[in-house]
Amino acid sequence: MADVFPLILGIIILLASVISIKTGISVTVVEIAIGVIIGNLGFFHSESWMIYIASFGGILLTFLAGVEIDVDLMKDNFKESFTIGFLSFLIPFVIVFLVTYYIIGWELNPALLTSTALSETSIAVVYSVLTQKGLFKYKIGKLIMVATFITDICTAIALSVLFTKFDIYTLLFYVVSLAVLVMAYYKSDLFFENPLFKNKIGELEIKYVFVLLLGFIFFGSLGGGQAILPAFILGVILSDHFKNTQKGEVKARFKTVAFAIITPIFFIIGGMKVSIPLIYSCFGIFLTLFVLRQLSKYIGVYYPSKIFLKQNYNYVTMMMSTGLTFGLVAAVFGLNNALINQTEYSVITGILVLSAILPTFVAEKYYTPVHSEDLGD
Numbered sequence: 001m002a003d004v005f006p007l008i009l010g011i012i013i014l015l016a017s018v019i020s021i022k023t024g025i026s027v028t029v030v031e032i033a034i035g036v037i038i039g040n041l042g043f044f045h046s047e048s049w050m051i052y053i054a055s056f057g058g059i060l061l062t063f064l065a066g067v068e069i070d071v072d073l074m075k076d077n078f079k080e081s082f083t084i085g086f087l088s089f090l091i092p093f094v095i096v097f098l099v100t101y102y103i104i105g106w107e108l109n110p111a112l113l114t115s116t117a118l119s120e121t122s123i124a125v126v127y128s129v130l131t132q133k134g135l136f137k138y139k140i141g142k143l144i145m146v147a148t149f150i151t152d153i154c155t156a157i158a159l160s161v162l163f164t165k166f167d168i169y170t171l172l173f174y175v176v177s178l179a180v181l182v183m184a185y186y187k188s189d190l191f192f193e194n195p196l197f198k199n200k201i202g203e204l205e206i207k208y209v210f211v212l213l214l215g216f217i218f219f220g221s222l223g224g225g226q227a228i229l230p231a232f233i234l235g236v237i238l239s240d241h242f243k244n245t246q247k248g249e250v251k252a253r254f255k256t257v258a259f260a261i262i263t264p265i266f267f268i269i270g271g272m273k274v275s276i277p278l279i280y281s282c283f284g285i286f287l288t289l290f291v292l293r294q295l296s297k298y299i300g301v302y303y304p305s306k307i308f309l310k311q312n313y314n315y316v317t318m319m320m321s322t323g324l325t326f327g328l329v330a331a332v333f334g335l336n337n338a339l340i341n342q343t344e345y346s347v348i349t350g351i352l353v354l355s356a357i358l359p360t361f362v363a364e365k366y367y368t369p370v371h372s373e374d375l376g377d
Helices: 005-023 027-041 048-067 071-076 078-104 108-118 123-133 139-163 168-187 204-223 228-244 246-272 276-281 283-308 313-320 325-336 342-367
Strands: none
Touching: 005 027, 005 246, 027 123, 027 246, 027 276, 027 342, 048 123, 048 139, 048 204, 048 228, 048 246, 048 325, 071 078, 071 139, 078 108, 078 139, 078 283, 078 313, 108 139, 108 283, 108 325, 108 342, 123 139, 123 246, 123 313, 123 325, 123 342, 139 228, 139 313, 139 325, 168 204, 168 228, 204 228, 204 246, 228 246, 228 325, 246 342, 276 283, 276 342, 283 313, 283 342, 313 342, 325 342
């Protein structure tokens, strides 16, 4: 019998876009919600190729988020971005750890892994929503992206320091990543500025970036490292090339490739990872951790945002309260390395998926900036 799953997946991706257009809800939220539903109904199962494309989709979104970073703005507003981003990581990390370890009674490794996974802000969700709303051309969108970058750097460092077992392959990953980033900084002109490659149907620029990202994934899996951080830095390094190449046409084509098929698979598969029966079996713990995670994010983001920004601090708080991308990476890492069990994994992923949907919905429904004079330059 022919494999029907690719056809079903294609229909789901199309249906999610239709629902998004009809309701005005972000397609990211719709894709995650559909993933949760079909994953628990049991009629659709993710195959190995879907899982790999989903993991690549998260890396690709991370890269595209890095492309949107305004380096000059980051320098000019480093104090604001760093304060919001660091507190967005630190307060949830501390509170979730204290509760899971001392009150709920989980062992040290599950408590540390959970607090690490739930401290992140989803680069994928933030980037996707800001792109759909056209906020990257304004200061508020760029500030949110930089603050998200700071939060996730802290999360990546925590995961690496606490759990990575350093060996020769880990060292190889970091050496190769650094070498690739240096090469990309100095030699990417060969692909982006070479008249021989411009405006060709072969799309050499896109394929060049894909090879670099696939290399990060390969050496990361080989050495137990995380490809998200070098992928994001690569995006920052190449941001000028995307801005200066045919008025952003390459970036537009890149987004078309990403959002048409690759990133929807990432969000749908992410939703499918949630086991509602397992969550129901420990619903009290799930609800407690979700509420604590969201409240601690609120504390960490709302008050510094209110100090630094004249308006839109509610929107910033909601978007910075989202979770998914790196939290899922951390959860999968913990499950694969026996740091957490299947129930703990389902609790973490369930909280991440809910935190991707609920704050995004609230932000879009009630707090999305609409007046240009409120958005900054």
